[in-house]
Amino acid sequence: MGYVNLDVSATRRFCEDIFKKRGFSEQESVDFVDVLLTADLYGIESHGVQRLIRYHLAIEEGNLVYGVKPEIIFKTPISAVIDAPKSIGQVMGKMGMNMAIDMAREHGAGMVCVKNSNHFGIAGYYAAMAAAADMVGICMTSTEAIGIPTHGKKAMLGTNPIAVSMPAEPVNFWYDVATTIITRGKLEVYRKKELPVPKGWVADENGKDCDDADRVIRNIIAKAGGGIFPLGGGQEDSGSHKGYGLGIIVEMFTSIFAGGTTSPHVKHSGNADTSFTLWAIDYGIFGNKKEIKDRMSAFLQELRESPKADGHDRIYIHGEKEAESAAEKMKNGIPVNEKTLKEMKEIGGQFGVRFEEYFSL
DSSP states (O other): OOEEEEEEHHHHHHHHHHHHHTTTOHHHHHHHHHHHHHHHTTTGGTGGGHHHHHHHHHHHHHSSOOSEEEEEEEEEEEEEEOOTTTHHHHHHHHHHHHHHHHHHHHHHHEEEEEEEOOOOOTTTHHHHHHTTTSSSEEEEEOSSSSBBBOOOBBBOBBOOOEEEEESSOOOOOOOOEBBBBSSSHHHHHHHTOOOOOOOOOOOTTOOEEEEEEHHHHHHHTOOOSBBBBBBTSSSSSHHHHHHHEEEEEEEEIIIHTTTTOGGGOOOOOGGSOOEEEEEEOOOOGGGGHHHHHHHHHHHHHHHHHHHOOOOOOOOOHHHHHHHHHHHHHHHHHHEEEEHHHHHHHHHHHHOOOOGGTOOOO
């Protein structure tokens, strides 16, 4: 399947105009699209504009609405729980992290849980917000049941990602991973490309290894069994129990603490009943901030300079590939596959946002 590079600024305007035509406010549209495009810039195709179709369908189904007035249902000086039914996940993610950052400025740490919201894009976007404020950022989210427990054959946990970011030189440490081998978004990309899924990643409805992305996605939606293996695969001797346990930990910090819907009971692909948590920690509560940041930077540099395995000339620190990808794509554009391009044109056309008025291909 072919790819076309789309100019970043034009893609931003195009997507923002679609959301504004649908009734979203200027700020809601800006927040929504910035998270999407950050994923594309970082090279995370699974969570970029290829997800436009997901949000479009959620809006059509009435599970994603604009103008939601969130309610703080529990609060302490360093924590809060927000109920935001059917809200825009990206808007609530930014709001929650900004609240956490404000708490951390005053009290050293802030932790905010949001429930009944929607898929919010890459968790690392919100962790990076805290790092930009010279803090440590942590973000986790539950999702629909898509991950299979070790020794199981039915999806019971979400992809349940963990993201952590901390200021460092020359590039901030930025870690964002699912606790399953891959995300649903990457399965969607395999389906669009009509490629077989690598062995040991996903299981069919009988819990057996499977390479058919469409079959697995249909089973996940229908809750018919099967799904994605946890980090470590399907067996304990390969570390399956580690990814499985991390998935439970994320569930604890999100849906359990927030009083939200746990992954096995999430409906509508995680639209309208997703829970997430956003933490900001002022690492100055542990001592001199400059000294701490310098220690982190020195440690990361030591990792970079450590001996390389045969055939490799570089050791990457989490966040470096993303920073380099963003610089390259700002110059050369975002690669978008043909099926996503078709979806963008169709969605825009429904609302009078003509693709040809933004792009010259």
